[in-house]
Amino acid sequence: MERYIQQGMADWQIPGLAVAVIKDSKVVIAKGFGTKEAGKNDPVDENTLFMIASNTKEFTATAIALLDEQKKISLDDRVVKYLPDFSLYDPEATKLLTIRDLLSHRLGTKNYQGDFLFWDTDFTRTDVLKRMRYFVPHYPFRQDFGYSNSGYVVASEIIPKVAGESWEVYIQQSILNPLHLTRTFMTSSAMQKQDNIARPYTTCCTADDQLSSLPFDNLNNLGPATGMISSIRDMATWLTTQLDSGKVNGKPVLPWSVLEKTREPNTIISTERMKLFPLGFQYYCLGFGKFDYANYAVFSHAGACGGYRSNTTIVPEAKLAIVVLTNQDNHNFHEALRFQVLDSYLNVPYTNRNQYYLKGARSRNKISQNEIKALAVRVEKNTKPTLPLMAYIGVYQNDLYGKLTITPATDKAGNQPLLMRLEHHPDLTAQLDYMDNDTFRLTFSNTRFGIFPVKFRVAANGVQSLELKGTDFVDNDSFIFKKLPN
Numbered sequence: 001m002e003r004y005i006q007q008g009m010a011d012w013q014i015p016g017l018a019v020a021v022i023k024d025s026k027v028v029i030a031k032g033f034g035t036k037e038a039g040k041n042d043p044v045d046e047n048t049l050f051m052i053a054s055n056t057k058e059f060t061a062t063a064i065a066l067l068d069e070q071k072k073i074s075l076d077d078r079v080v081k082y083l084p085d086f087s088l089y090d091p092e093a094t095k096l097l098t099i100r101d102l103l104s105h106r107l108g109t110k111n112y113q114g115d116f117l118f119w120d121t122d123f124t125r126t127d128v129l130k131r132m133r134y135f136v137p138h139y140p141f142r143q144d145f146g147y148s149n150s151g152y153v154v155a156s157e158i159i160p161k162v163a164g165e166s167w168e169v170y171i172q173q174s175i176l177n178p179l180h181l182t183r184t185f186m187t188s189s190a191m192q193k194q195d196n197i198a199r200p201y202t203t204c205c206t207a208d209d210q211l212s213s214l215p216f217d218n219l220n221n222l223g224p225a226t227g228m229i230s231s232i233r234d235m236a237t238w239l240t241t242q243l244d245s246g247k248v249n250g251k252p253v254l255p256w257s258v259l260e261k262t263r264e265p266n267t268i269i270s271t272e273r274m275k276l277f278p279l280g281f282q283y284y285c286l287g288f289g290k291f292d293y294a295n296y297a298v299f300s301h302a303g304a305c306g307g308y309r310s311n312t313t314i315v316p317e318a319k320l321a322i323v324v325l326t327n328q329d330n331h332n333f334h335e336a337l338r339f340q341v342l343d344s345y346l347n348v349p350y351t352n353r354n355q356y357y358l359k360g361a362r363s364r365n366k367i368s369q370n371e372i373k374a375l376a377v378r379v380e381k382n383t384k385p386t387l388p389l390m391a392y393i394g395v396y397q398n399d400l401y402g403k404l405t406i407t408p409a410t411d412k413a414g415n416q417p418l419l420m421r422l423e424h425h426p427d428l429t430a431q432l433d434y435m436d437n438d439t440f441r442l443t444f445s446n447t448r449f450g451i452f453p454v455k456f457r458v459a460a461n462g463v464q465s466l467e468l469k470g471t472d473f474v475d476n477d478s479f480i481f482k483k484l485p486n
Helices: 002-012 053-069 091-096 099-103 125-134 149-156 159-163 167-179 188-193 220-226 232-243 256-262 333-345 353-380
Strands: 016-023 026-034 267-270 279-284 289-293 296-305 308-315 320-326 394-398 402-408 418-422 429-436 439-444 451-459 462-469 478-483
Touching: 002 016, 002 026, 002 333, 002 353, 016 232, 016 333, 026 232, 053 099, 053 149, 053 159, 053 167, 053 220, 053 256, 053 296, 053 308, 099 149, 125 149, 125 220, 149 220, 159 167, 167 220, 167 232, 188 220, 232 308, 232 320, 296 333, 308 333, 320 333, 333 353, 353 429, 353 439, 353 451, 394 462
Parallel strands: none
Antiparallel strands: 016 026, 016 320, 267 279, 279 289, 289 296, 296 308, 308 320, 394 402, 394 478, 402 418, 418 429, 429 439, 439 451, 451 462, 462 478
């Protein structure tokens, strides 16, 4: 396995990785590989911190299931019972919405809908709740799976209503402290305050597949969905507890009935059976997905944020659990490694899962790189804009997001592009270089937000609006910003 990991890290340019395997309630391995920082000799160890991103949902769902067990709530209670001012776009869905709906991604929204509004922004959790009423549903309520980080934030706001403590404090006291998870922290802002941290990297959104460093994401407003940080040692303890029916060293810490609630399927993700993997149905439970793998029921979740990817996997029948944490966000090696370990323990004939994922990724990356190069070619033609550059300068408004401002700028080469600043992304800017047909190349200062064409809508009386798009890693949707009068 160590040779496999070292090869996979080289293939995908992953600076640091940590893995844990638990079998029969014993930790077979909990070990770090590579370095915390690219180019430096500072190795990852079992206590190195990584952002675990959406694996946070396991903790949030377990905490709320614990409140259900304590009879302080019911998972099938209507949300408006506790948050009377909360609403979705559809008034009827608002009336019917339950806590279980929030935790099982069946609100009717698309995957990640609205995340651009909150990812690395100064919006608060209160703002998240208020803005969800403007998310136009893509599916009928409760019909289809639509992954919603915002839904977990709403669910977390019920905790202080019934427990008298914030989401952070309740999980700290009811889960982290009893399990002695001393290297697990509740919010992303804690990352830079700690020692022994893995720094974030990506190979995304470049023309040459170059590894580049990223700033730490600020995800406190989405904390209950994706904000926690942890080490491989603590995550191994967490999954050992899951395997041992909520016990630590034989002592009950979490009631088994609570863990059962988090493993009950609620939403169908897929009923397809894959040809190259012995993988069948897929459901979403509460904070965990459930799928069939080689005739075993597997509970799992993945996590991704700027510079990090991770996954957790539990196979109760085989008394097996796996955790993978990495500090590079543009790879599928965490999935390949997870499936490779599953294959080994579940007697699946050997297939190199890394090669399968690598082949597909290299093809997709090549397409993305060619698209970025094509944008550069259009910029280099130095086409004259249809309007003077001053016509594009100004303030633009999106009713859901707020304002962005476009001003003149000068780059390192002495060219004069435009500069975009976004009202609620205080640490994010973007450079706009003219290409043609009222379209600019937009390059975000945070590499992970991407490089995209931005089309301005122009009428006889001047610039009317622009359509802003970031990487699908953050949000699948684009946003229309209307130009305000000078």
